[in-house]
Amino acid sequence: MSVRILISAGDMPTKINYENAVLAAKGEAVFCRGEPESIDSFSGLLLCGGGDLDPARYGAQNCGSRGIDLSRDALEFRLLDRFIKKKKPVFGVCRGHQLLNVYFGGTLIQDLPCARLHSSRAGDLIHSVHAKPGSIVSRLYGREFLVNSAHHQGIDRLGNGLIATACWQETVIEACEHLSLPVFSVQWHPERLTGSMRIPNAKDGAKLFRYFVRLCSRTS
Numbered sequence: 001m002s003v004r005i006l007i008s009a010g011d012m013p014t015k016i017n018y019e020n021a022v023l024a025a026k027g028e029a030v031f032c033r034g035e036p037e038s039i040d041s042f043s044g045l046l047l048c049g050g051g052d053l054d055p056a057r058y059g060a061q062n063c064g065s066r067g068i069d070l071s072r073d074a075l076e077f078r079l080l081d082r083f084i085k086k087k088k089p090v091f092g093v094c095r096g097h098q099l100l101n102v103y104f105g106g107t108l109i110q111d112l113p114c115a116r117l118h119s120s121r122a123g124d125l126i127h128s129v130h131a132k133p134g135s136i137v138s139r140l141y142g143r144e145f146l147v148n149s150a151h152h153q154g155i156d157r158l159g160n161g162l163i164a165t166a167c168w169q170e171t172v173i174e175a176c177e178h179l180s181l182p183v184f185s186v187q188w189h190p191e192r193l194t195g196s197m198r199i200p201n202a203k204d205g206a207k208l209f210r211y212f213v214r215l216c217s218r219t220s
Helices: 015-024 070-085 095-103 136-141 206-219
Strands: 004-008 028-031 044-047 090-093 125-131 144-149 162-168 172-178 183-186
Touching: 004 015, 004 070, 004 206, 015 028, 015 206, 044 070, 044 095, 044 206, 070 090, 070 095, 090 095, 090 206, 095 172, 095 183, 125 136, 125 172, 136 162, 136 172, 136 206
Parallel strands: 004 028, 004 044, 044 090, 090 183
Antiparallel strands: 125 144, 125 162, 162 172, 172 183
C-alpha cells in the first residue's frame, strides 16, 4: 500500500526539495493546497520550513519575528490538530519544529542571541549538534554530528510531552520528539542534505525521511 505523505510548505520555491526527499524515501508526496475534507488517506504529515510563526500563537508580542503568514499558520495548526487527534505520524522541519512546540504549549525565542551562527544570507551554515542517547536522531546519526543551519529563532520553553533530543552547545534545541505520540522534529534542513544536495561531512538527511516513511507505513 502506498505511504501518502501530506506536505505543508506554503508557496516556497524550495518545496520541491521536500517532495524529492519523500519520493527518494519511497513515499508518495502530496502537497497541501488547502485543508482536505478527510485525512484518512494520508499516512503522515510533513510540516516544512518557512517564515516565522505569529508570536500571538504563544502569547507574545512581536519582537523579532518576520515573514509571518497568518493563513498558513491557521491552516497548519488545524492540520496538525487533526493528525495528532488520530495519532498519525508528524515530522516537523525548521518552522515545523517550532510550530510543533507551540502547538503543544511551548514558546519560542524570536531572535536568538547567537542567530549569526545559525543563519546567513549566503546560504546554509554548518555546525555540530549533540544528541540524547537512545533518541531517534542518535540512533540514526550517533551522539555528535554536523547539520546545516538556516534559522534565527529557536525553542524557548518546551511544549507538553516533548523532549529535547539534540542541542547546539546545550543552548539551542535542534531536535525534539514526543513521549507518547509518533511525532518528531528537527531545526535543521535534512531535505537539503539529500541526494545531489549532500554537504561534505554533514549527515545524510535522507535517513530522517526514510525513518519517517517507515514510521508512517507501520501506523497506516
